[in-house]
Amino acid sequence: MNRRARNLWRTVYLAPVAFLAIFYLYPLLSLFDISLRPAGQLDLSGFVRLLSTDFYLRTLLFTVYQAALSTAVTLLLALPCAFVFARFQFRGKSLLLSLATLPFVLPTVVVALAFASLLGENGLLNDLAAALFSLDYEPIQLERTLAMIIIVHVFYNFAVALRIMTGYWSAVGFTVEEAARCLGADEWSLWRDIRLPLIRPALLSAGVLVFIFSFTSFGVILILGGIRFATLEVQIYYQAVNMFNLPLAAALSLVQILSMLAMMIVYTSTQKKIHLALASAGAIARAARSWRERLALGSCVSLMSVLLFAPLLALIVRSAFVAGRLDLGNYASLAEKSRGSLLFIAPLDSVFNSLRFAGMAMLAALILGLIASYMIDGRGRLARFSDALFMLPLATSAVTLGFGFIIALDEPPLNLRASWLIIPISHTLVALPFVIRSLLPSLRAIPPSLREAAQTLGAKPFETVMTIDLPLLGRGLAVGASFAFTVSMGEFGASLFVAQRESVTIPVVIYRLIGDPGLASYRQSLAMSVVLMLVCAGGFVIIERLRAAGVGEF
Amino acid sequence: MLQIDRLSHAYGDIVSLRAVSLEVDEGEILCLLGPSGCGKTTLLRIIAGLETEYSGVIRFAGADIRPVPAHRREFGLMFQDFALFPHLSVADNIAYGLKRRRLERKLIAAKVRSLMERVGLNELGARDVASLSGGQKQRVALARSLAPNPRLLMLDEPLGALDAQLRDQLALELRRIIKTSAVSAIYVTHDQREAYAVADRIAVMNMGSVQQHDSPRQIYQRPASKFVARFLGLRNVFSTNDKRLDALLEGAADHSWRSAPSLLIHPAGISPSNEGSTRQIEVTLLDAIYRGGYYDATVAADSGLRLSFALKDLPVAAGASFLITVAPDAIIPLAD
Numbered sequence: 001m002n003r004r005a006r007n008l009w010r011t012v013y014l015a016p017v018a019f020l021a022i023f024y025l026y027p028l029l030s031l032f033d034i035s036l037r038p039a040g041q042l043d044l045s046g047f048v049r050l051l052s053t054d055f056y057l058r059t060l061l062f063t064v065y066q067a068a069l070s071t072a073v074t075l076l077l078a079l080p081c082a083f084v085f086a087r088f089q090f091r092g093k094s095l096l097l098s099l100a101t102l103p104f105v106l107p108t109v110v111v112a113l114a115f116a117s118l119l120g121e122n123g124l125l126n127d128l129a130a131a132l133f134s135l136d137y138e139p140i141q142l143e144r145t146l147a148m149i150i151i152v153h154v155f156y157n158f159a160v161a162l163r164i165m166t167g168y169w170s171a172v173g174f175t176v177e178e179a180a181r182c183l184g185a186d187e188w189s190l191w192r193d194i195r196l197p198l199i200r201p202a203l204l205s206a207g208v209l210v211f212i213f214s215f216t217s218f219g220v221i222l223i224l225g226g227i228r229f230a231t232l233e234v235q236i237y238y239q240a241v242n243m244f245n246l247p248l249a250a251a252l253s254l255v256q257i258l259s260m261l262a263m264m265i266v267y268t269s270t271q272k273k274i275h276l277a278l279a280s281a282g283a284i285a286r287a288a289r290s291w292r293e294r295l296a297l298g299s300c301v302s303l304m305s306v307l308l309f310a311p312l313l314a315l316i317v318r319s320a321f322v323a324g325r326l327d328l329g330n331y332a333s334l335a336e337k338s339r340g341s342l343l344f345i346a347p348l349d350s351v352f353n354s355l356r357f358a359g360m361a362m363l364a365a366l367i368l369g370l371i372a373s374y375m376i377d378g379r380g381r382l383a384r385f386s387d388a389l390f391m392l393p394l395a396t397s398a399v400t401l402g403f404g405f406i407i408a409l410d411e412p413p414l415n416l417r418a419s420w421l422i423i424p425i426s427h428t429l430v431a432l433p434f435v436i437r438s439l440l441p442s443l444r445a446i447p448p449s450l451r452e453a454a455q456t457l458g459a460k461p462f463e464t465v466m467t468i469d470l471p472l473l474g475r476g477l478a479v480g481a482s483f484a485f486t487v488s489m490g491e492f493g494a495s496l497f498v499a500q501r502e503s504v505t506i507p508v509v510i511y512r513l514i515g516d517p518g519l520a521s522y523r524q525s526l527a528m529s530v531v532l533m534l535v536c537a538g539g540f541v542i543i544e545r546l547r548a549a550g551v552g553e554f
Numbered sequence: 555m556l557q558i559d560r561l562s563h564a565y566g567d568i569v570s571l572r573a574v575s576l577e578v579d580e581g582e583i584l585c586l587l588g589p590s591g592c593g594k595t596t597l598l599r600i601i602a603g604l605e606t607e608y609s610g611v612i613r614f615a616g617a618d619i620r621p622v623p624a625h626r627r628e629f630g631l632m633f634q635d636f637a638l639f640p641h642l643s644v645a646d647n648i649a650y651g652l653k654r655r656r657l658e659r660k661l662i663a664a665k666v667r668s669l670m671e672r673v674g675l676n677e678l679g680a681r682d683v684a685s686l687s688g689g690q691k692q693r694v695a696l697a698r699s700l701a702p703n704p705r706l707l708m709l710d711e712p713l714g715a716l717d718a719q720l721r722d723q724l725a726l727e728l729r730r731i732i733k734t735s736a737v738s739a740i741y742v743t744h745d746q747r748e749a750y751a752v753a754d755r756i757a758v759m760n761m762g763s764v765q766q767h768d769s770p771r772q773i774y775q776r777p778a779s780k781f782v783a784r785f786l787g788l789r790n791v792f793s794t795n796d797k798r799l800d801a802l803l804e805g806a807a808d809h810s811w812r813s814a815p816s817l818l819i820h821p822a823g824i825s826p827s828n829e830g831s832t833r834q835i836e837v838t839l840l841d842a843i844y845r846g847g848y849y850d851a852t853v854a855a856d857s858g859l860r861l862s863f864a865l866k867d868l869p870v871a872a873g874a875s876f877l878i879t880v881a882p883d884a885i886i887p888l889a890d
Contacts, residue, residue, distance in 0.1 A: 179638075182630065184628070289607065
């Protein structure tokens with residue numbers, strides 16, 4: 001590249017960095033500012049209250065407690081399943097593994113409603129049990145319990161843990177295990193001496209990741225738990241929106257940001273260990289033979305299928321059946337604003353909003369992500385630094401982002417508080433890491449010799465990008481685009497802060513409908529959730545089909 | 555010691571072993587020699603108890619061992635990729651099998667030390683196995699499988715992961731260590747040189763069946779089938795009724811080859827001859843590749859017959875004619 005081209009690149013490089021500086025770092029710094037200097041001078045009374053008041057300390061403790069519990073239950077269920085998946089081959093295995101990641105793209109509002117439809121007081125299971133055993137009470141009492149929250153966290157994180165451990169286990173292989181068997185190890189020694197020590201890096205890595213996800217869980221707890229089970233995230237939201245106690249909310253956000261940073265550092269270190277160990281040959285899965293192996297396989301497949309499909313089916317059934325009959329009235333009612341609703345628009349209008357915002361966020365995230373990927377793919381310190389920089393939004397909870405937006409971007413020169421633009425911008429921020437993670441592998445897979453060959457054949461740098469890079473990045477771009485679109489469609493935490501009156505998105509509308517009094521609103525929320533679920537599932541299908549061709553690294 | 559009787563095995567529709575029968579005597583090293591995919595590794599895994607679906611009988615010291623699970627067979631198996639435990643040190647890898655036998659700690663430590671000495675790994679006990687070289691890993695794997703005094707030692711391409719230079723030397727060393735351990739062994743390889751160096755007897759395998767089971771010398775000098783001859787790199791294989799052979803076979807005393815479908819003119823029995831000796835034919839030297847110490851020569855007779863053999867010196871220049879003679883015992887009948 002000559003000097004002029006290089007200067008051009010440098011200018012282009014500035015775009016994603018500037019975006020991050022304005023819409024990520026600036027709001028975050030504003031949060032720091034307001035938490036440390038609420039009235040323009042250093043004032044730590046917010047923190048003093050945080051630490052001296054039993055209540056907030058208990059909030060933090062509960063956040064850790066529920067995250068640890070969710071992690072433990074998830075790992076306990078995923079570990080044997082990962083072994084079974086790595087060890088045995090069976091029909092539909094890759095489909096099931098792929099479907100298991102569906103929750104990853106499902107919005108929290110949808111999932112919360114789905115579980116309420118299945119396990120709630122008026123849920124499908126209670127109805128079934130009552131009908132089958134003619135009970136006059138509800139045998140399943142999970143509404144507003146910690147157990148319900150944990151179950152939903154398992155639903156979300158099971159596939160993450162399963163994928164990490166299955167992949168690692170397949171890479172580690174089973175010859176080591178066979179060697180131990182030849183040396184006299186029985187099944188018990190195998191687990192204790194070989195399997196658990198071998199899988200430990202993956203177990204640790206999956207554990208930290210699940211812990212992070214559960215630690216920052218917002219929508220699920222807000223909808224299923226209520227203030228009684230408030231975690232840091234929910235407390236930030238309550239303090240900021242209901243109590244309007246901005247300094248306290250900011251102080252809580254600071255605690256949240258610092259905990260996340262610490263956890264991300266731990267996670268990165270566990271990741272390094274995983275990559276280090278993945279040098280050995282892959283394993284060949286075989287068919288399950290003995291009745292024990294078949295039983296283990298059957299249990300895992302059933303567990304996964306029930307966990308995955310039961311709540312989603314319950315949601316569909318609840319939305320489409322009224323009093324035991326197929327009735328699509330719930331869907332028809334979406335076009336009109338129900339009486340007594342706090343919404344400013346008809347639910348269906350939010351679909352238009354969401355599609356519009358998702359399209360814009362997708363486009364912006366693709367352009368910025370593409371440039372950022374080139375930056376990360378480069379050599380030297382800048383590349384390493386930018387890799388960490390662009391992953392930062394992933395390490396910041398959506399609620400913190402949304403909160404940062406409303407306190408930072410509400411005054412000149414950047415007064416976006418009342419503008420709908422703030423929504424696609426926040427979604428771009430959330431989607432950016434996903435786009436970059438989708439593009440990087442494709443970008444790294446392009447051998448430098450291809451570009452050199454193009455150059456020797458007379459292609460200018462820009463022509464090289466257009467004729468070599470972009471065509472080869474096609475799939476990566478498509479995966480990134482689908483991710484950005486799906487993430488934007490389902491984004492809840494940040495949108496809840498920044499969406500105003502007419503600009504509300506589907507997830508926000510669903511949440512408002514749940515809060516509205518009356519059965520009509522609740523039914524509307526069910527129908528709306530099914531619509532959103534189908535949109536996200538569509539995005540998921542596209543992502544998985546493209547990824548089957550080996551694109552994307554997560 | 556070990557008796558295998560009509561062992562058959564299939565991976566789905568792909569038959570990997572067809573009624574294999576073999577025996578290994580006490581203290582003997584049997585080499586399974588064959589190309590990749592011939593079933594030799596599968597055979598090892600069945601004997602080790604790692605594959606459990608097959609038909610046939612396996613006896614050890616007279617007892618049927620089919621119902622015995624892998625971890626109770628007390629057979630050592632050295633894996634092709636060594637399968638060292640990555641989370642354990644060198645010494646802990648070697649001690650693993652001893653610990654499973656619940657031996658006393660002191661005894662284990664002493665045993666590990668003596669084994670490390672025997673395989674030449676002194677001082678490396680505390681090392682992480684990931685930090686070892688290929689040759690060192692191979693020694694750890696060998697020591698680990700020998701440590702619990704296995705009743706039978708099996709080695710699956712133990713030198714396969716190493717470069718050619720190391721192999722010759724290590725093959726001899728392996729034989730020495732196995733012999734001093736006085737253990738019966740099955741050694742799997744695809745390399746005939748390695749097999750000659752290590753084995754007391756060789757079983758040549760192809761497509762799931764044993765083609766020949768003999769001493770190394772017998773295998774090379776009297777290959778039993780077309781496959782064995784070709785696998786050993788012996789090139790002068792012809793159909794028995796090939797007309798071009800007539801001049802060569804005229805007046806041969808032994809006619810046992812007539813009933814076989816193919817025959818081999820063993821290159822070791824072909825030599826240039828002086829005028830006047832019996833059963834000689836005139837050939838033209840087509841080309842000769844110098845292999846260091848000898849020439850790999852290809853000649854053609856008037857009948858069109860082409861033969862390859864080793865020549866210490868070139869009697870004539872390429873394109874010129876000379877006389878060769880074929881020893882009577884160099885004509886070897888081959889089964890298909």
